[in-house]
Amino acid sequence: MTTEMTNFVLTQEMIEQFYREGYFYARGFLNQAAVEAINRENAAFANEGGTGEWKSRSIIDIAKEQEVYPETTAFLTNPAIVSVLEQILGDQVKLWMGMYAVVAPQGNGLEWHQDNQYTHILGHMLNGFVALDEITQDNAGLWLAPGSHLLGRLPNMNTEPGHRRASEPENGAPCLPLAPGDAVFFHRETLHHSKKNHTDKPRRAYAFQAAAANCRYAQTGKLLEDRVLLSGYKRG
Numbered sequence: 001m002t003t004e005m006t007n008f009v010l011t012q013e014m015i016e017q018f019y020r021e022g023y024f025y026a027r028g029f030l031n032q033a034a035v036e037a038i039n040r041e042n043a044a045f046a047n048e049g050g051t052g053e054w055k056s057r058s059i060i061d062i063a064k065e066q067e068v069y070p071e072t073t074a075f076l077t078n079p080a081i082v083s084v085l086e087q088i089l090g091d092q093v094k095l096w097m098g099m100y101a102v103v104a105p106q107g108n109g110l111e112w113h114q115d116n117q118y119t120h121i122l123g124h125m126l127n128g129f130v131a132l133d134e135i136t137q138d139n140a141g142l143w144l145a146p147g148s149h150l151l152g153r154l155p156n157m158n159t160e161p162g163h164r165r166a167s168e169p170e171n172g173a174p175c176l177p178l179a180p181g182d183a184v185f186f187h188r189e190t191l192h193h194s195k196k197n198h199t200d201k202p203r204r205a206y207a208f209q210a211a212a213a214n215c216r217y218a219q220t221g222k223l224l225e226d227r228v229l230l231s232g233y234k235r236g
Contacts, residue, residue, distance in 0.1 A: 005034040005075055010084050014185075018088055018126070022149035023186035026084075030075070030130055030181040037071040039132050039204060042100045046202050052107045054140075054194070056099040056207070062228050063236055072100065076208060077233045085230070088185065089124050089212040092231035094224050096125065096209040103140040103203040109194025110163055112145075112172065115209060116153050116188045117164035121224070123215030125188035131178035132204040140197040141177070142184060145169035149187035166191055 008029045017024040030038075039046070045057050059065045059072065066073040075081065076098050085093045103109050115127055135141050148169055158165045169191050175184055186192060188209065197203045213231070215224055 003074075004031065005078050006030055006080050006084075008080075008084065010087055015088055018185060018187065021146045022190035023144050023146065023184055025176065026128075026183040026185055027179075028181055029128075029183035032181060034071070034075060035132055035180045038075060038100070038206060041069055041071045042204075045100060046102050046204055050104065052104045054101065054103050054107065054109050056101045059098040060095070060227070062095065062233070066235060072098065072206075074235075075206070077230060077235060082230045082233070085126065085128075085210045088126055089210070091124075091212040091214055092229060093210045094213055094215070094227040094229050096121075096211050096224070096227060098206065098208040101205045101207045103194065103197040105197060105200045105202060107140070107197050109140040109196070111165045112143075112168050112191050112193040113156075113164040113166050114148075114154060114189045114191055117156050117166065120153060120218035121188065121211060121215050122218050123212050125209060125211040125215060126185055127188060127190075127192075128183055128185050128206075128208050128210070130183040130206040130208075131180055132206055133180055133201075135178040135203060135205065137174050137195065138197075139199045139201070139203040140194045142175045143172050143193050143195070144175060144184070144186060145172045145191040147171070148191040149189040151189070153189060154191075 014024040
């Protein structure tokens, strides 16, 4: 198992940009050994057939998944990485979900949306989008709308079940090219989407969502008691 996964240093400027603009870049967030290990562990999923569109393999319960996906769950529970999440959110953190996300060759990404358009959570949450390939606008690169997290939770424009959709923002802009291991962190209410993969290879990334431990479900007011506390997590 890959033990050393990151030498990334979070700065106060990055934290301030996260709250002001709704995102920041984390260059070299994962080292190459970690990138290769996660891709190797998920190779069958990345290359299997499907609809030809965006797809993901999710992890919520780490204890149930760590035997089959030791490298991926080690990444999600790595103390240095968890420390970064705690510093951004200013609290202990819980894993909402981890997703090995693939856009098939010539496939399409997702429309403009906020993650909080799905399950409505009150409090600060983040999404870490980690490139596991070189990602540009040629292969379904990420787009963000700076400052859109300040608008609050927006209505879902889709009338059918499935993925959520928001109105296209006027200030949406493509992310800079990402090398394998680079990441973009953005707020759960930051509008984002990805376009078409124009290449003949799958575009691989890892997107994980983490919540401050004091977050609550909007409909019930309850804490996220069904999610794993990453702070001080002890692997089985």
